[in-house]
Amino acid sequence: DQQVKQNSPSLSVQEGRISILNCDYTNSMFDYFLWYKKYPAEGPTFLISISSIKDKNEDGRFTVFLNKSAKHLSLHIVPSQPGDSAVYFCAAIGTGSARQLTFGSGTQLTVLP
Amino acid sequence: ETGVTQSPTHLIKTRGQQVTLRCSSQSGHNTVSWYQQALGQGPQFIFQYYREEENGRGNFPPRFSGLQFPNYSSELNVNALELDDSALYLCASSSDSLYGYTFGSGTRLTVV
Numbered sequence: 001d002q003q004v005k006q007n008s009p010s011l012s013v014q015e016g017r018i019s020i021l022n023c024d025y026t027n028s029m030f031d032y033f034l035w036y037k038k039y040p041a042e043g044p045t046f047l048i049s050i051s052s053i054k055d056k057n058e059d060g061r062f063t064v065f066l067n068k069s070a071k072h073l074s075l076h077i078v079p080s081q082p083g084d085s086a087v088y089f090c091a092a093i094g095t096g097s098a099r100q101l102t103f104g105s106g107t108q109l110t111v112l113p
Numbered sequence: 114e115t116g117v118t119q120s121p122t123h124l125i126k127t128r129g130q131q132v133t134l135r136c137s138s139q140s141g142h143n144t145v146s147w148y149q150q151a152l153g154q155g156p157q158f159i160f161q162y163y164r165e166e167e168n169g170r171g172n173f174p175p176r177f178s179g180l181q182f183p184n185y186s187s188e189l190n191v192n193a194l195e196l197d198d199s200a201l202y203l204c205a206s207s208s209d210s211l212y213g214y215t216f217g218s219g220t221r222l223t224v225v
Binding site for chain 2: 006041044045046089096097098101102
């Protein structure tokens with residue numbers, strides 16, 4: 001039972017264009033959402049987050065949109081750069097005592113020069 | 114400020130053996146969580162330790178156990194290793210402030 005889903009295993013985008021990564025969730029008890037970036041042989045690094053009371057959060061080139069009614073969030077990267085090539089994980093936090101992260105399966109983003 | 118360090122980086126074990134993985138948390142962080150990332154999947158929550166007590170557990174059998182020490186470093190122990198335990202094991206530390214998880218680079222465990 002996957003509570004957080006990333007249905008696109010891979011995405012290729014031209015440098016300078018917009019990258020849009022999508023994520024769907026099923027658990028309505030999730031109240032905080034995060035995006036992590038992972039390079040090979042490194043641990044995931046935090047990118048951007050959004051609380052369930054908001055519908056948009058922006059940080060430089062990165063913007064996360066949340067549509068609670070659709071249980072859908074997306075990460076927009078504008079403009080995309082070759083250094084953005086990595087695996088991107090969507091994660092959610094629910095109301096468990098540990099406030100643990102529930103991850104999607106990831107999307108490999110490749111930004112072509 | 115040091116980050117999260119994990120050791121060893123790679124490990125090969127035989128089915129049925131036991132393994133211990135280690136994690137040093139980031140300075141100032143008192144909470145450690147462990148995650149298992151199988152190939153092609155996202156990390157899955159194993160358990161969390163807060164001030165030396167288990168503070169939550171995911172859907173993993175009891176042969177997965179852990180410890181947290183007074184300096185907030187942590188160990189993950191896996192008994193009776195199975196082939197499906199082959200994965201990248203990630204440690205993440207955080208402080209009382211929410212959501213500030215810092216991940217280590219992981220230990221790649223291969224069970225043969």
